[in-house]
Amino acid sequence: MSTFKIQLPTYFETQTLNLTPLTVLTGYNNTGxxxxxxxxxxxxxxxxxxxxxxxxxxxxDIEHNIMINSVVILxxxxxxxxxxxxxxxxxxxxELMNRSxxxxxxxxSDHIINRLTRxxxxxxxxxxxxxxxxxxKENSKxxxxxxxxxxxxxxxxxxxxxxxxxxxxxxxxLQAGYNNYINRCVEIENK
Numbered sequence: 103m104s105t106f107k108i109q110l111p112t113y114f115e116t117q118t119l120n121l122t123p124l125t126v127l128t129g130y131n132n133t134g135x136x137x138x139x140x141x142x143x144x145x146x147x148x149x150x151x152x153x154x155x156x157x158x159x160x161x162x163d164i165e166h167n168i169m170i171n172s173v174v175i176l177x178x179x180x181x182x183x184x185x186x187x188x189x190x191x192x193x194x195x196x197e198l199m200n201r202s203x204x205x206x207x208x209x210x211s212d213h214i215i216n217r218l219t220r221x222x223x224x225x226x227x228x229x230x231x232x233x234x235x236x237x238x239k240e241n242s243k244x245x246x247x248x249x250x251x252x253x254x255x256x257x258x259x260x261x262x263x264x265x266x267x268x269x270x271x272x273x274x275x276l277q278a279g280y281n282n283y284i285n286r287c288v289e290i291e292n293k
Contacts, residue, residue, distance in 0.1 A: 106204055108141050110134075115245045122233045124199040127208045128215060129237030134244045135208045139175050142206055149173040154181035161194040164201060174202045180211035192217035196227060212268055215257075222251050236261070 106121040114134060121142070127135045143149050150172055152160045157179035160167040168174055176195070180188045192214045199205045209215065215234065221227050234249040236259065249259045 108138070108145050110141060111137060113243060115240075115243045119235070119246060120233070121204050121206065122231060123202075123204060124195065124218075124227065124232040125204065125206045126215065126218065126232065126234040127206070127237065128210065128234065128249075130239065133237035133239050135237055136177065139177055139206065139208055142173065142175055142204075146173040146204075149175055151175045151177070152179075153177045154179075157181070158183065158187075158191070161191060161198065164194065164198055168198060168201060170201060171203045173204045174198060174206070176205070176207045176209075178208060178210065180209055180214055185213045188213035189217045193221070196221055199227070199231060216268065219251055219256050223253055223256060 107118045108121060110117050110119055111134075119138065127138060129135060139151070143151050150160075150168060152175065154177065157176045160174075160176075161179065179191050179195070183191065188211050195205060195207055195214070195218070207214070218227065218232065218234070222232060234251070234257075236247045236249050238245045238247060238261070247259070247261070249257060252258050
């Protein structure tokens with residue numbers, strides 16, 4: 103497996119970024135994700151660049167829409183898609199990774215990232231195949247953090263971000279339901 107590098111503007115903390123066959127960029131708005139996509143597009147002049155709804159069309163028929171061994175850039179492939187379809191798109195992204203030279207995805211979708219994490223844990227993708235980067239604005243620079251994934255724990259990223267929102271929200275839902283159950287039991291007991 104060969105790793106590719108792109109040069110970054112000076113407002114990034116690091117001046118180069120390693121690209122693996124599947125490179126995922128995520129983070130808050132205005133951290134430079136689109137700038138990285140544009141750098142990739144200019145460095146790889148034959149790159150295929152798909153924005154928003156174009157992603158769904160391109161991924162619907164990969165064999166006809168994507169050149170073999172190309173550099174493919176997907177900007178927010180989750181746009182306007184139901185969460186179930188976002189999970190399906192994540193699997194299509196893996197299929198695309200296996201067909202292309204490099205696939206770069208910029209996403210805000212925890213559904214896509216969670217499915218890619220699941221596929222990593224299942225062994226469908228490896229460390230050599232996929233890298234997830236989280237971009238964070240710190241002072242005037244953008245820091246690019248590699249997001250580690252463990253085969254047993256999943257994502258274990260130490261900084262607060264949306265990676266844990268699904269867990270926190272599920273925990274809050276279960277706690278609220280449990281509280282309602284206890285309150286109902288107390289009401290029934292008091293009657």
